[in-house]
Amino acid sequence: MEPDKPLRVRETRHGKTFTLAPHSVIYEQGSESDAVYLIQEGRVELLRSNQQDSVGVGILEKGGILGEMGVLRGVPRSTTARALTEVSLHMVTRERFLKSLDSVSSLTLPVLRTLTERLHEANGTLARMQPFGRGVALKHVRTITILPGSSLTQWRLGVHGFEVEHLPYIVGRASDGLPARLSEGGMTIETDETDPLEEEHFGLFELNGRLVIHDLGSDGGTTVNGETVSRGAYAGTAGLINGDNEVAAGPGSSPYRFIIRVT
The missing domain is CATH 2.60.120.10 (Jelly Rolls)
Structure with missing residues (x-):
């Protein structure tokens, strides 16, 4: 077939x-x-x-x-x-x-x-x-907002963050001199190459009608609500819940921390 x-x-x-x-x-x-x-x-x-x-x-x-x-x-x-x-x-x-x-x-x-x-x-x-949950059903989601979760990401994104209007949405690193670049398909943040945020680090996806976050093969993994998701850990995907989700590129102590608000 x-x-x-x-x-x-x-x-x-x-x-x-x-x-x-x-x-x-x-x-x-x-x-x-x-x-x-x-x-x-x-x-x-x-x-x-x-x-x-x-x-x-x-x-x-x-x-x-x-x-x-x-x-x-x-x-x-x-x-x-x-x-x-x-x-x-x-x-x-x-x-x-x-x-x-x-x-x-x-x-x-x-x-x-x-x-x-x-x-x-x-x-x-x-x-x-199913260790990390299945994720909130997208049919019940009105808005997805990415907010800063650390002083560094607040400096890059501003206090109010921004809404995600299209999935999939990829978050990663850039070195083009702009603090942050936003587009329909994703966001890049200016970093040094030694920083934990990688070129394509994690993304928001629709999986079986639900909202999930997927680590894109980064070396340090992605921390989602206190759990690490990566190819080297138990699973590379975690469901996002209604309300505020704490997400870090790398360990929970990473300076590249975000709040993904689902309402």
Whole structure:
């Protein structure tokens, strides 16, 4: 099954490359595992549904692989994959993907199948535990305001902060001589390269209809309401709650602290 309504399609020697608009469905939970996808640009969210609800189980970025577990295990898709931003995906059919693995070694495929079984069990555990909450439903959100949470960010942003009007919204570092630069898609703050705020540090996203904050692979992680989210910690995503959320780029003591007010 090919992704829904691609903006562009390009044929290559090894498969097809698709460009998809935000919120496009790449594949649905329960569908046939007939292809593997490599993320060339953009971000993709993974959702797992049960009888009552859908749960966000992860966000994958450039360089990530989608759909390989179902193909290797020979079972239907265990999640729904949906474009979080505009994405470019390279699709490799099941047959070509398995053939490429078999050509490496007769032992490769059984080993990979064993590893993906273990990953499948681990993903199920993570989905059940949901350590950092699911986030407030966006349909109940009227405004999202980013306010300074430290003297340094107050000097950069001003006392009153500003409203976020579009998601996703990325916060990061710049070195262009301006204290802060604001746009529809994000905000950059002037820093030294040694500071904990990185070029693309964290972002506000819609995940399964809820408002979440996602660390974008920073070295120091992002602290959200006292908990650290990062690729190296338990999870890289945290739900935001109604009211004031304390967010820091890096540890809680970082000078780059913000209040994200959700009303």
